[in-house]
Amino acid sequence: MPSRTGHRVQSLDETPIYSRPAAGTRIGIAGAGGIASFAHIPAYLQLGLTPAVLFDNDPFSIDRALDAMGDAPRPRVFTSGRQFAEALPSLGLDVLDVALPSPLHHAFLTELLDVCGSACPPLLVQKPLAQDSGAARDLAERAAALGVPMAVNLNGRWVPTFRKARELLARGLVGPDPLVSFVNRGLNRKEGDQWRSRLPRLIAYEMAVHHVDLLHWAFGPVSSVYSVVRNVGGLGVDGDNVAVIVLRFASGAVANLLEDWACRDDGVWHYHPDAEQIVVSGPGGTLVATPTELRVTTDTGEETFTTATSWFPDAFAGPMAEFLASLAEGRESELAALRHVDVLRTLDAVYESSRTGESVRLESRTEAAR
Ligand SMILES: NC(=O)c1ccc[n+]([C@@H]2O[C@H](COP(=O)([O-])OP(=O)(O)OC[C@H]3O[C@@H](n4cnc5c(N)ncnc54)[C@H](O)[C@@H]3O)[C@@H](O)[C@H]2O)c1
Structure with missing residues (x-):
């Protein structure tokens, strides 16, 4: 660490954080909607891959996805779910990306695994895998019983500043029993009748899932949860849109997570995916991370790490490359579906705590160890 006056600024963009998959890898996308067009397709193109198959029941979505592909070769398109499931084993896909x-x-x-059985290609599914941990476990176990690799697309782990923060924490830079504050604050008003507007468990299952995954990834299993989850009205959603979540980790860390989609004052925003803020303090120092900057301050100095990449779409290439590498190397993916079930168990405890007003203790045994 340099002296206080020698504040160093380093770019994180010189060191690759994932490897490029083999040219010619065949990807299919089921659900060619907003995130597929905005982030998945650009990320595959960045990796040198062109989706070979698209499935979506809405022709508008298909057109938008084809636009996102620019002048890349045209994919085979399906709009009927049954026809897609029956054709899938013969499409020669290396991965089916589900969004x-x-x-x-x-x-x-469930239908895909029933129809295709062990001929189903490996599955990379967007978060959350299901609407509760039991349903997610059921899917993970069905896929495992058929020998179909299944992973969950948790792209926050490939935001370079978050990745570097985890590395520094693992090296002990902040020291034991850190105190973590995680703020995601903005205004998310839903217009029209989109599916998220009717989702009862919105803020934790659609949003906090990213942040709880990052915290699990950095600090390990959660031992107890206390939370309050609410709906702030007038923003076009039936479900919850704000949450205060306190997590204790078996490792000794404690985290206070604020998810606020109801803040009208943009002067105090720390808003996903550009500017949520994590502060980690401990005896060794303080680390402050956003998706674009990581600052580390100790008693002897300060160091800043920056990235010119953005979470959307750049970080999406990470899970895709990691899953493909795990398949090529014949190992379990870091994003294996069963590991995601641990994160969803924490989210289920968030809802239980909010409902009962009590803190919820969680077994430290992971799903994989059951
Ligand atoms: N940071 C992230 O990783 C991130 C960001 C946004 C969304 N997501 C996740 O991605 C997934 C999709 O979100 P989105 O924002 O793209 O939603 P979306 O509504 O924009 O897209 C969903 C697509 O699915 C299609 N569809 C709906 N029902 C269908 C059916 N029965 N058969 C075939 N196609 C059907 C729709 O036509 C639409 O094109 C969700 O799981 C969401 O949580 C992840």
């Missing part, structure tokens, strides 16, 4: 509305994931994936 349907998350309330459909369980039924869609």
Whole structure:
């Protein structure tokens, strides 16, 4: 660490954080909607891959996805779910990327696994895998029983500043029993009748899932949860849109997570995906991370790490590359579905605590160890 006067600024963009998959890898996308067009397709193109198959029941979505592909070769397109499921084993896909509305994931994936059996290609599914941890476990176990690798697309882990923060924490830079404050504050007003507007468990299952995943990834299993989850009215959603969540980790860390989608004053925003803020303090120093900057301050100096990349779409290439690498190397993916079930158990405890007003203790045993 340099002296206080020698404040060093380093770019994180010189060191690659994922490897490029083999050219010619065949990707299919089921659910070619907003995030597929805005982030998945650009990320595959960044990796040198062109989606070979698109499935979506809305022709508008298909057109938008084709636009996102620019002048890349045209994919084969399906608009009927049954025809797609029956054709899937013969499409020669290396991975099927699933980005349907998350309330459909369980039924869609169950049918796909029933129809295709062990001929189903490996599945990279958007978060959350299902609407509760039990349904997610059911999917993870069905896929495992058929020998179909299944992973969950948790792209926050490939935001370079968050990745570096985890590395420094693992090296002990902040020291034991850190105190973590995580703020995601902005205004998320829903217009029209989109599926998220009707989702009862919105803020934790659609939003906090990213941040709780990052905290699990950095600090390990959660031992207890206390939370308050609410709906702030007038913003076009039936479900919850704000949450205060306190997590204690078996490792000794404690985190206070604020998810606020109801803040009209943009002067105090720390808003996903550009500016949520994590502060970690401990005896060794303080670390402050946003998706674009990481600052580390100790008693002897200060160091800043920056990235010119953005979470959307750049970080999306990370899970895709990691899952493909795990398949090529014949190992379990870091994003294996069963590991995600641990995160969803924490989110279920968030809802239980908010409902009962009590803190909820969680077994430290992970799903994989059961
Ligand atoms: N940071 C992230 O990783 C991130 C960001 C946004 C969304 N997501 C996740 O991605 C998933 C999709 O979100 P989105 O914002 O793209 O939603 P979206 O509504 O924009 O897209 C969903 C697509 O699925 C299609 N669809 C709906 N029902 C269908 C059916 N029965 N058969 C075939 N196609 C159907 C729709 O036509 C639409 O094109 C969700 O799980 C969401 O949580 C992740």
